[in-house]
Amino acid sequence: MQIRYANTSDIEQIFALEKEIFNLESYDIKFLNSCVQNKNSYILAVFCENNKILGYAILSYIFENADLLKIAVDKNYRKQHIATDLFNFVKSELKKLNVENIFLEVDENNVSAINFYEKIGFIKFSERKNYYKNGNTALLYNLSI
Ligand SMILES: CC(C)(COP(=O)(O)OP(=O)(O)OC[C@H]1O[C@@H](n2cnc3c(N)ncnc32)[C@H](O)[C@@H]1OP(=O)(O)O)[C@@H](O)C(=O)NCCC(=O)NCCS
Numbered sequence: 001m002q003i004r005y006a007n008t009s010d011i012e013q014i015f016a017l018e019k020e021i022f023n024l025e026s027y028d029i030k031f032l033n034s035c036v037q038n039k040n041s042y043i044l045a046v047f048c049e050n051n052k053i054l055g056y057a058i059l060s061y062i063f064e065n066a067d068l069l070k071i072a073v074d075k076n077y078r079k080q081h082i083a084t085d086l087f088n089f090v091k092s093e094l095k096k097l098n099v100e101n102i103f104l105e106v107d108e109n110n111v112s113a114i115n116f117y118e119k120i121g122f123i124k125f126s127e128r129k130n131y132y133k134n135g136n137t138a139l140l141y142n143l144s145i
Helices: 008-025 029-037 082-096 111-119
Strands: 002-005 042-049 052-062 065-073 101-107 123-128 138-144
Touching: 002 082, 008 029, 008 042, 008 052, 008 065, 029 042, 042 082, 052 082, 065 082, 082 111, 101 111
Parallel strands: 065 101
Antiparallel strands: 002 042, 042 052, 052 065, 101 138, 123 138
16 A cells, blocks of 8 residues: 555546546546646645555645645545545645645535545535535535644
């Protein structure tokens, strides 16, 4: 098992997971590549086992604030604390970069993600009605690190 920054040769696998998990909401290859190349603004971290990527996290950051844009685990490997391990890795990287707050938004209906975020300490501070294309509300969360 290894958790590390993604490199360009990981993009194909990450994109395949993106499409499978997020479908119409998936990032494109161009954006994923820019995350790998632009380490001053993004962290793209992967959890892998024998070169197979089982999960990944994408964050953007500027000065003391970061946004958790995506965190996802292959559906066959969920509930094994892979997302928790990934998050702990990116959190410690962000601390080295003097980031103090992580923000995120999550669909009110994404129960597993909401449970996950609350388990790792995120606190809901606001919501935006009609935020998603399907009319769902976004819940806004924050964590001080
Ligand atoms: C959300 C997600 C990343 C969690 O990944 P994971 O590796 O399964 O999560 P972990 O095993 O680290 O879970 C840690 C805790 O989160 C909570 N949790 C995770 N999945 C849960 C679920 N399906 N139902 C309820 N609680 C859940 C639990 O409290 C769990 O702790 P426990 O195992 O001790 O009970 C994963 O379900 C996923 O990829 N979902 C689809 C993508 C997505 O919606 N991402 C978030 C928006 S970008």
